Amino acid sequence: MLVTGASGGIGAACVRAFAEEGCEVVAHYHRGRERAEALGAPVLVGADLRVEEEVERLFSEAGPLDVCAAVAGVWPQEDVPVWELPLSRWEETLRANLTATFLTARGFLRGVAERGHGSLVLVGSTAGLFGEAGHADYAAAKSAILYGLLLSLKNEVVRVAPRARVNAVAPGWTESPMTRGSLTPETLARVTRTMALEKVAQPEDVARVVVALGSDEISGHVTGQVVTVAGGMEGRVLHET
Numbered sequence: 001m002l003v004t005g006a007s008g009g010i011g012a013a014c015v016r017a018f019a020e021e022g023c024e025v026v027a028h029y030h031r032g033r034e035r036a037e038a039l040g041a042p043v044l045v046g047a048d049l050r051v052e053e054e055v056e057r058l059f060s061e062a063g064p065l066d067v068c069a070a071v072a073g074v075w076p077q078e079d080v081p082v083w084e085l086p087l088s089r090w091e092e093t094l095r096a097n098l099t100a101t102f103l104t105a106r107g108f109l110r111g112v113a114e115r116g117h118g119s120l121v122l123v124g125s126t127a128g129l130f131g132e133a134g135h136a137d138y139a140a141a142k143s144a145i146l147y148g149l150l151l152s153l154k155n156e157v158v159r160v161a162p163r164a165r166v167n168a169v170a171p172g173w174t175e176s177p178m179t180r181g182s183l184t185p186e187t188l189a190r191v192t193r194t195m196a197l198e199k200v201a202q203p204e205d206v207a208r209v210v211v212a213l214g215s216d217e218i219s220g221h222v223t224g225q226v227v228t229v230a231g232g233m234e235g236r237v238l239h240e241t
Contacts, residue, residue, distance in 0.1 A: 007031070010123065023067070026063075067119045071123045105153060115161075120153070165223040169213065169227050169229060171229045174205070209229050
């Protein structure tokens, strides 16, 4: 099975979680080779998922796959309102998230079409469910993954593989290398006010759900679903300061 973005917090946790279940994991990385190597995965492949040829090489080197966790993504840290958002950042964010996920899904599902079976787990974000002020580019990309892409893929894949499944996870604020610099005490207090559990997730919280959705034994009759891992986040304040 393949985990993309294995050098990140959620990706690394997914590699460890699948390995604990006895899976032979192919770990993908882009720039974080040393972090990916530290996971000890049997197969390690570097690729820029924004580039079609590199994604095709990734799947060629990975070999036959029965599960793919499309975790890789980029969250731009700077808050920029849409009226000030440069086209270059908009296009870069969509390419790093939506296009990279499309190319990953396409590469994996080509193999599913050949073998007749497989399970794909997409990773979105609560930004794609609720929106995120200052990050319209990221929210738009993740929303496209969780709605249009997911729901189309789950219907398309059964034409060539009747029991193949496509699901998604929508993590909320999660402590990871990508978000650690932004999770100041002030930010934590603000974002957890909308969460019933009043805490941010750990990467392992997300990884366990990804493993469950990837498993035919646990989730064999589940497809086209989004599981939100966000401590009961709502679009309203639940805890007063």
